[in-house]
Amino acid sequence: MTEEFHRIRRLPPYVFAEVNKAKAAARARGEDIIDLGMGNPDSPTPxxxxxxxxxxxxxxxxxxxxxxxxxxxxxxxxxxxxxxxxxxxxxxxxxxxxxxxxxxxxxxxxxxxxxxxxxxxxxxxxxxxxxxxxxxxxxxxxxxxxxxxxxxxxxxxxxxxxxxxxxxxxxxxxxxxxxxxxxxxxxxxxxxxxxxxxxxxxxxxxxxxxxxxxxxxxxxxxxxxxxxxxxxxxxxxxxxxxxxxxxxxxxxxxxxxxxxxxxxxxxxxxxxxxxxxxxxxxxxxGPQDCVAEMRTLYRDRRDVLIRGLHAAGWDVPSPEGSMFAWAPLPPAFREMGSVDFSKLLLKEAGVAVAPGLGFGEYGEGFVRIGLVENTQRLRQATRAIRQFMGRHGVNLPDLAGSGRRVGKEADQAADAASVI
CATH class of the missing domain: 3.40.640.10 (Type I PLP-dependent aspartate aminotransferase-like (Major domain))
Known part of the structure; x- marks a missing residue:
């Protein structure tokens, strides 16, 4: 009676479980987690x-x-x-x-x-x-x-x-x-x-x-x-x-x-x-204005996210559709894999993403980032990611064109870049 059921044996361990467990623990400690890991729409139903x-x-x-x-x-x-x-x-x-x-x-x-x-x-x-x-x-x-x-x-x-x-x-x-x-x-x-x-x-x-x-x-x-x-x-x-x-x-x-x-x-x-x-x-x-509004909302979020990530030194392609960005791991973190990178980003930046390995073996080397927070929270997330990148020695872009900025001044410049 100890042998696992046949169909259950064919299912691998749930890759997302590790990140979800870490996310739950962080929230239990009272930490503010910006959750971009789930494809769960945050807008109200019309x-x-x-x-x-x-x-x-x-x-x-x-x-x-x-x-x-x-x-x-x-x-x-x-x-x-x-x-x-x-x-x-x-x-x-x-x-x-x-x-x-x-x-x-x-x-x-x-x-x-x-x-x-x-x-x-x-x-x-x-x-x-x-x-x-x-x-x-x-x-x-x-x-x-x-x-x-x-x-x-x-x-x-x-x-x-x-x-x-x-x-x-x-x-x-x-x-x-x-x-x-x-x-x-x-x-x-x-x-x-x-x-x-x-x-x-x-x-x-x-x-x-x-x-x-x-x-x-x-x-x-x-x-x-x-x-x-x-x-x-x-x-x-x-x-x-x-x-x-x-x-x-x-x-x-x-x-x-x-x-x-x-x-x-x-x-x-x-x-x-x-x-x-x-x-x-x-x-x-019924009226379909809400669909066009939803599309505009996700486009605006996409633009804020992609600009902010670029300002953080993370080169992520801008998606043409869906409510996700498919992001290759930054070169400095590539060897650790998508699961460990997702856990580290959660721990040090307070931003949750979905490890690419959870979508198949060829998803390794990527993370999925959901457009499921408002633009203010996305700017907050990209500022935290920029700080995270800087702490790990990533060469950050010069946002002001006058040398690399650090600390509060860099945060303000990154915030401005995500508004432009």
Whole structure:
């Protein structure tokens, strides 16, 4: 009775646990921790969505079992969103299902379509559920590059030629968590053609579709002609409408995959609480000004964070999308690895980030930094990081153009740089 359960044995130790433990201990000591480690939106849910929830929850008839695949009005609202945003037509009855967040949908679809020993292709690094949903279901995972370019396409070709058994499914996620990569429609066209040619299912995670900062508007893979023959796409209200705790997501696309997920879910749950589903209709069908405001908020935070990190001597690429920056470890700290660096940054700067190793072995050498604090707190974080870098001998940029500043004067200059 001491042997660990089979499926649990296939799960590695939770990499984030060490940092989370250190974070909890610091807070217990009364320390002020700026937590940029979790992708947890800090903005309130828009008032008209909350109002619809309150209105609906006051009706006693809304308190019974709901519909596992989602109430009809919600599925129609999601189909209308796809037509409005992507010019993709969906049948609400056969090509759309509501899920308890995209994470639940991905895991249950993995359980529905996976046989023990199947080979699944997953970008590395990637969000943990992308690989572990299939690992829990009994599959073997083969890692591919996470970049939406020729490198990934070449790796897919090698995987098909050299994997035994041949891969049955592929996961993609753009804008990506954690890397913030954004794909374009030309890439999706090549991906769909490849998957159709080799009869491989595609599962696209589009949770960050509305968080983008430049002219490249993230597309849906379902925009590609023929994509619905092999693809299903997961979306979520968590980030778009700051509804992470509401647990409301969707899968859309291939009718066979949607039917498989529907059958599995019919045994496992009765769907989200009906008032939440009604409020989700209000989110998708109501005023969308809040989405543009959210996008502006994250863009402003991104700009403050990236400028502040550059002023601290940390060269971090500016993300085009998602609510994260994917930051290579500063050269002075590269040898210690992402977990130890994250713990040191927490201890000495009071800033929590997510170690890249937690997103796969090829995430080592990076940390993920969330845009989940207001600009004032982000400036505070980058000032603390600048001081941290200086203590460890990092050659700090000359912010004023007149020699390296130290102490309070350097902090003021860094603060000014993050405002410009």
């Amino acid at each position: 008032p008209h969505i909350v109002q619809k929830l309150v209105e609906t929850v006051s009706n006693p008839r809304a308190h019974g079992y709901s519909v596992s695949k989602g109430i009809p009005g919600l599925r129609r609202a999601l189909a209308a969103y796809y037509e409005r945003r992507f010019e993709v037509k969906l049948d609400p009855e056969t090509e759309v299902i509501a899920t308890l967040g995209s994470k639940e949908g991905l895991a249950n679809l993995a359980a529905a379509i996976t046989s023990p020993g199947d080979t699944i292709l997953v970008p590395n690094p990637s969000y943990p559920i992308h690989q572990f949903g299939f690992i829990i279901a009994g599959a073997s995972v083969r890692s591919i590059p996470a970049t939406p370019d020729e490198e990934m396409l070449r790796a897919l070709d090698r995987a098909v030629r050299h994997s035994v058994p041949k891969p049955t499914a592929l996961i993609v996620n753009f804008p990506s968590n954690p890397t913030a990569y954004v794909a374009d429609l030309d890439f999706y066209r090549e991906l769909v053609a490849f998957a159709r040619r080799h009869e491989i299912w595609i599962m696209s995670d589009l949770a960050y579709a509305e968080i983008y900062f430049g002219d490249r508007v993230p597309p849906s893979i379902l925009q590609v002609p023929g994509a619905k023959e092999i693809a299903v796409e997961f979306t979520s209200l968590s980030k778009t409408y700051s509804m992470a705790g509401w647990r409301m997501g969707f899968a859309a696309g291939n009718p066979r995959l949607i039917n498989a997920l529907t059958r599995i879910k019919s045994y496992l749950d009765y769907g989200a609480f009906t008032p939440i589903q009604v409020a989700a209709v209000a989110a998708l069908s």
